[in-house]
Amino acid sequence: MLDNIRFKILNTIEHLCMLCVEQMYKLPSTSPSMILNGQNYEWNNKIDDKDRRNFTQYIYVLSTIHRLxxxxxxxxxxxxxxxxxxxxxxxxxxxxxxxxxARHLCVDRRQLGFVATAKGFCAGNIQYRNLRSGDIIDCNQLSNGQLIVDDDVEIIETEHRISFILVVExxxxxxxxxxxxxxxxxxxxxxxxxxxxxxxxxxxFLQQLSRLYNDTPIYILTDCDIFGVLIACTYQSSLNENYRNRIRWLGVWPEELISLSSLTISQTLPITDERERRMINRFIQRSDINDEWRRQVSFFEQHQRKMEIEAIYENGTKSLIDDYLHAKLMGHR
Structure with a gap:
């Protein structure tokens, strides 16, 4: 973290706590008040248990941030x-x-010292350096993938460039x-x-990969439902605007439900949840969606069916890698 940001955070917290202590030593009729980046926090009425708890929670988080x-x-x-x-x-x-x-200090959560629980995984032709520990991680050496930590990492360009990036839901x-x-x-x-x-x-992590390998295609594979489509949109919107056009949604496409079903490969499910239907309708009306994705989602509205990726391979009649994905990848490369 840049020193000027660190000093700003530390100074603001220290100044805030000093004001708070000063308020507490004033007349009994005066309740503690705080000002943080122009935002005023006051307890003007009699402090009850809820107010006391809120105040204690806030001060505890501030002290933790200061230490971190x-x-x-x-x-x-x-x-x-x-x-x-x-x-x-x-x-x-x-x-x-x-x-x-974080909002009041105009910084992000990581600059306050907090990280989220890691949940993503990566595997394949990737090497990166953990900038805090200096360790180099080679994902090619890991059979089950590497947990993507919310930390400072630097991806190292490998001798053999990445041929493509496949993101699965x-x-x-x-x-x-x-x-x-x-x-x-x-x-x-x-x-x-x-x-x-x-x-x-x-x-x-995907942002950094897209910048380092700026001509490498990025493919996304999701469930064939509105939630999968929205996840694909999240990945697309997380990239710099210059790189978004490299994202290709491989499917499972709603229009494939008919052909997959006719081959007795998929077990399609009805869309019965009213919330899902509203989400589909709102997605179709969005102005920031490209025409092909909008056309695909319109199939949900027309046929009221959806499908999970696992249905392609669970009954053993079709291989996800050799049949479905290979045909998709060859069609886009």
């Missing part, structure tokens, strides 16, 4: 909650305070591809999963 920034340490956001479960009671309380302080599909020789067939490929909606670390 001063020592240049990191803490998992879940760790903060578990350090004072009885104080916070629910993790959303501590999470909200972190986000509030689900961990089950990620493991299936690894176990069935995807990286043996496509030796210079890179495989990534965010295990659902991608976290900050996974999106940041």
């Amino acid at each position: 920034v001063r020592t240049q340490s990191r803490m998992n956001i879940r760790e903060l909650f578990y350090s004072q479960v009885n104080l916070f009671r629910h993790q959303r309380v501590s999470d909200n305070i972190i986000e509030q302080i 689900k961990d089950t599909v990620f493991q299936h591809l690894l176990n069935n020789g995807f990286l043996i067939r496509y030796r210079n490929a890179c495989l990534i999963t965010g295990r659902g909606q991608p976290d900050h670390a996974t999106r940041s």
Whole structure:
């Protein structure tokens, strides 16, 4: 972290706490008040148990941030909650305070010393250096993939350039591809999963990959439902505008439901949830979606069916790698 940002955070917290202490020593009729980047926090009425708890929660998070920034340490956001479960009671309380302080200081959560629970994985032709420890991780040497940590990493360009990046929605599909020789067939490929909606670390990792390998295609494989499509959109929007056009959604496309079903390969499911239907309708009306993706999502509206990726290979009649993905990749390369 840049020293000027560290000093700004430390000075603001120290100044804030000093003001708070000064207020406490004033007349009994005066309640504590705080000003943080122009935002005024006051307890003008009689302080009850709820007010006291809110105040204590806020000061505790501030003191934790001060320690983390001063020592240049990191803490998992879940760790903060578990350090004072009885104080916070629910993790959303501590999470909200972190986000509030980050907004008022005009910094991001990581600059306050907090990291999210790592959830994404990567595998294949990738090497990177952990800038904090100096360790070099070679993902080619790991059979089950490497956890993508929310930390400072520098991806190292390998001797054999990445041929393509495949991002899959689900961990089950990620493991299936690894176990069935995807990286043996496509030796210079890179495989990534965010295990659902991608976290900050996974999106940041993909951003760095896209900048280093600026002509390498990026493919996304998701479930054939509106949630999968929205996950593909999340990955696309996380990239710099100059790199977004390199993202290709491989599927599973809604228009494929008919052909896959006719081959008795998939087990399609009806779309019965009204919330899903509303999400589909809102997606079709969005102005920031390219015409092909909008056309695909319109199939959900027309046929009211969806499908999970696993249905392609679970009954053993079709291989995800040799049949479905190979045809898709050959059609885009």
